[in-house]
Amino acid sequence: MQLLKTTDTDFSTAFQALVNNRREATVDVSGTVRGILADVKVRGDAAVKEYTSRFDHFSPESLHLSADFIATQAAKCPGDVKAALELAAERISRFHQKQLPQDIGYTDATGVKLGLNWVSLSQVGIYVPGGRASYPSSVLMNALPAKIAGVERIVMTVPIPRGEINPAVLAAAQVAGVTEIYSIGGAQAVAALAYGTETIKPVDKVVGPGNAYVAEAKRQVFGTVGIDSIAGPSEILVVADDKNNPEWIAWDLLSQAEHDPSAQSILITDSEIFAQQVITAVELVLTKLSTQAVASASWQNHGAVIVVSDLAESIPLLNQLAPEHVELCVDNPQLLASQIKCAGSLFLGRYTPEAIGDYLGGPNHVLPTSRSARFASGLSVYDFLKRITYLECNQAALQEIGKAAVTLAEAEGLPAHAGSVALRLQSKV
Amino acid sequence: MQLLKTTDTDFSTAFQALVNNRREATVDVSGTVRGILADVKVRGDAAVKEYTSRFDHFSPESLHLSADFIATQAAKCPGDVKAALELAAERISRFHQKQLPQDIGYTDATGVKLGLNWVSLSQVGIYVPGGRASYPSSVLMNALPAKIAGVERIVMTVPIPRGEINPAVLAAAQVAGVTEIYSIGGAQAVAALAYGTETIKPVDKVVGPGNAYVAEAKRQVFGTVGIDSIAGPSEILVVADDKNNPEWIAWDLLSQAEHDPSAQSILITDSEIFAQQVITAVELVLTKLSTQAVASASWQNHGAVIVVSDLAESIPLLNQLAPEHVELCVDNPQLLASQIKCAGSLFLGRYTPEAIGDYLGGPNHVLPTSRSARFASGLSVYDFLKRITYLECNQAALQEIGKAAVTLAEAEGLPAHAGSVALRLQSKV
Known part of the structure; x- marks a missing residue:
């Protein structure tokens, strides 16, 4: 476990190392x-x-x-x-x-019918x-x-x-x-x-x-x-002020650590005293866990506690880490939540331990890991749906937009593309 | 080019070979x-x-x-x-x-707030x-x-x-x-x-x-x-009755053939006479194309014409081929379109050559190839969006659903998961 403070002179270097540590298995299978x-x-x-x-x-x-x-x-x-x-x-x-999407379909001003069916x-x-x-x-x-x-x-x-x-x-x-x-x-x-x-x-x-x-x-x-995405070791990032019970936060951090020795648990807090209280609590809780060996290895090797001057500082750090799970154990968690751009799923307030989402909160627990929340999302109904788009021109509509397509096809050096449109502009079926 | 008829005794074997031909580059880069x-x-x-x-x-x-x-x-x-x-x-x-999706958010009967933001x-x-x-x-x-x-x-x-x-x-x-x-x-x-x-x-x-x-x-x-998806050579499948102009259909088939010697153009028709007319027209059109070498190689090696007894037979064949582009050059194309489960994009009726969609129909021209339309979709706004889900329990809501989460965590042998919830059921912050 490492303790970082944003006021440390080498914070930026240490934080980048944390971001870039991939925690992956080294055996090539x-x-x-x-x-x-x-x-x-x-x-x-x-x-x-x-x-x-x-x-x-x-x-x-x-x-x-x-x-x-x-x-x-x-x-x-x-x-x-x-x-x-x-x-x-x-x-x-x-x-x-509630994720089931609506089909799209419309006829535009030129008379072209187009749309997208799920x-x-x-x-x-x-x-x-x-x-x-x-x-x-x-x-x-x-x-x-x-x-x-x-x-x-x-x-x-x-x-x-x-x-x-x-x-x-x-x-x-x-x-x-x-x-x-x-x-x-x-x-x-x-x-x-x-x-x-x-x-x-x-x-x-x-x-x-x-x-x-x-x-x-x-x-x-x-x-x-x-x-679906290729899952890496689990991750949790907890943002907590000093009004939290340090023991609760310790259990939350260990709930992901116990999954895998390569899992990662990170606490960001604006109180150095609270940070120390959580670190102490983690050691105590570890002794009570049947999963102690795994959780302890994860916490020792990959755990991190970051002390910031103001919790607003947590947002850019969090967006760079792009963690799988984020707990915001603060008052008005929506305020911070609205600024989060890279995370798998959010757990808001002091009574939403991440584990509730693992089982029955409602949102999916299959979530992007290893910073893939920069570009990926959790499993959803969308993963089991496809979109088929369609287009239907009548003769008049093709007359209106066809010439421009011929121009572009010729500019791209594709004569059969151009010809397939041009022929239909010149004659009827 | 091969000509298949569904009434041929070896049709099933020949069609499966067509489906399974991957047309991929053999050089390992x-x-x-x-x-x-x-x-x-x-x-x-x-x-x-x-x-x-x-x-x-x-x-x-x-x-x-x-x-x-x-x-x-x-x-x-x-x-x-x-x-x-x-x-x-x-x-x-x-x-x-029109693809821009709506966020989801609601409070359920237990008082849990949950949702999904794009x-x-x-x-x-x-x-x-x-x-x-x-x-x-x-x-x-x-x-x-x-x-x-x-x-x-x-x-x-x-x-x-x-x-x-x-x-x-x-x-x-x-x-x-x-x-x-x-x-x-x-x-x-x-x-x-x-x-x-x-x-x-x-x-x-x-x-x-x-x-x-x-x-x-x-x-x-x-x-x-x-x-995004990894693009393979382009594909077009045209379903056409004998009321089409064979020359138009020939240009359509060649509009994809001219992209790549590994491209594939397939015609399905219920008229053997029309099939022969199109085959003749393709040979004629090829001589007019500056892209003849590429288009001809594609048509000779990968082109196919399938004669069916009834155009309804085209649907299961089409769904197995899962082509990138499908033209339905028939009356009431919606009737067939509604049965298509695997395709990138549809072009409906006699005045919608595929090339119009390549340039300015509206739907995207980056589409699934190599049968990936069984599970993938064309490029869209969704490819540039992520979903972040969230969950917020208050103390009363956690009391209502927390016990079941503890039960499941214990059944999975994850004590820190169980403890992070159980502690919050026993005490207040």
Whole structure:
């Protein structure tokens, strides 16, 4: 953990180093992944089963989970967890339904009809991690926007290492209405979704979080299918004045640190005393966590506390860091929020811990990391929709605007472009 | 060119081969590009100048085009071309302005405030090809949506091979209001935009068409910056009945064929006689084109004519091909259009040649190729906007939904997530 003050003479240098620290895995898995993808493309199910047996120590007869298996496993999910998933699904659905966009269509003064229709993707694959990092909340966050967008076929893959599955993951699939599920993971699952196998029909887009192999596989199949963004380690930036409870802020910082040793938690405050109180509280809270090893590694190596003279100074710093999650633990958080240009999602006020958004606030928890909030957004209904534009000229409209198109086509040296318009200006069908 | 009939016994096999033919360049430029990117990242301007001198045979003192140079060159653009660019800009702007989306915001029954704000990207780079394939229309199609989205800094790069530039390209930049222009191209331009140099401040997203090196460079910098889609060779699919003028349809098919030997033009018709008329017309038109060599190669190697029994059969074929451009040269084109799920842009009726959309119909001409219309859309205002979501709980709202979040965090084995919520349920700030 490093403590920076904007009044330090070397602040600018230290802050730039913080901004530029990419916190990425250094192992290059691209060759391994390329091999797996090529193998699955050629050998299909046989290859997928081999990798599943080798990496997950699981060798089912069929990769497809039967309705019976899903029902039996999901029934093991505790009642309070099931109820919480249902509340989460309801709140997430309501928020994402409001994203459904309107088609555009009009006839202009020249008589040209033109517009844009939103059309849902036909089939998408949702990658769900298995084992320790198997999160039922991610099933909801990925599947519900697709469902709301109108995607007809939603395919889920989830590895079942050593035959073990978290019942809550299948309960979440039930809640989200996902029924086509395969017990596979890793690069081989991404390959199966992108290329198809004898058992698994290919999809048009693959979304969902995963480890380094999954991320690299998604990068490599991009183009064959669409992908959502490639997720990096989680990040939180908390802007807090000294009227906060330091212990609350410590828990908030650690809620992202506990995800990954490469995660990053940053506090910006205008009080050096408060900064020290939070640092002390973090050390205390760490001792209480079952996730202490991960959270501690993240905090020691990537944590930062920045003391500013005035909280207004936090805005340009924040916009440069472009963090995944931002908490504004201040009075009138909207005042600061309105100046934020680069962030995944905002959590406003003293009673909105980031974790509430991870589960059931309503907005999506799949968010841009590694400064990609400069140009990218969280997962949404838009990720499962396409826009098809259209144009319709009648003869009179083409007479009015066609000549200019011919002029431009000729200026670009494209005679067939020019001719296709010019002919229609000279004669009738 | 191949002629297929849906009544042929081997139609299904032949059609699948057509669908799966990727028409891609076979030369792997990834190593070369990786080297250029790494070099520009380390040596900045010096590297960019060296590559510009080597590849473009151009060695300017400054990479930055002065306002004087731009004005002098743009003034050489013929008046009718300038006027056509202005008409195009007006029509493109009007269409893209209608895309500007509404923010979402509401307070739900529990008192939680939540929403989503659209925010424009701060700075983007537009890659414009130079030399033969330098298209002023692409300047408008890339720059205007960015301008309308509210992007503050729009940077344009355009190579000036041997000091030669198409005045219409700079006139288009003037019309679009782009003033920061650098005389560079290739992978080195993409690197300069993504990483920055002494002269060029980095941007957050790079858009625009380019050759194989540019496409690969965009693929490699993805993540450091955002990119639009990676463009492949152009495509057109024309659905036409026998009430069309075969010559018109021939020009339409060749308008895409003349872009690139790897371009693809496909006709689907319900009349074998009409199909033969068009094939004959194509051969005739080819002899009239200055772009004959390119158009002929494309038509011979990748052209296809598909005869169906009924035009309704065209829809499933079309949705599988997912072409960039679709012309529906039929009566009541809306009837077929409403069933199209996978296409970049539609051109409806007998008086809407695709070329009108390339220049000034209104919709964007940067469109998904290589079947990516299954999951992707044309360039739009949305490509230059981000969504930032937000959530604000008061103490009472957190009391109502917080317990379920704690339950889910515990089910996922994330104690700091659970604790950050649980603490706030137990006490006040």
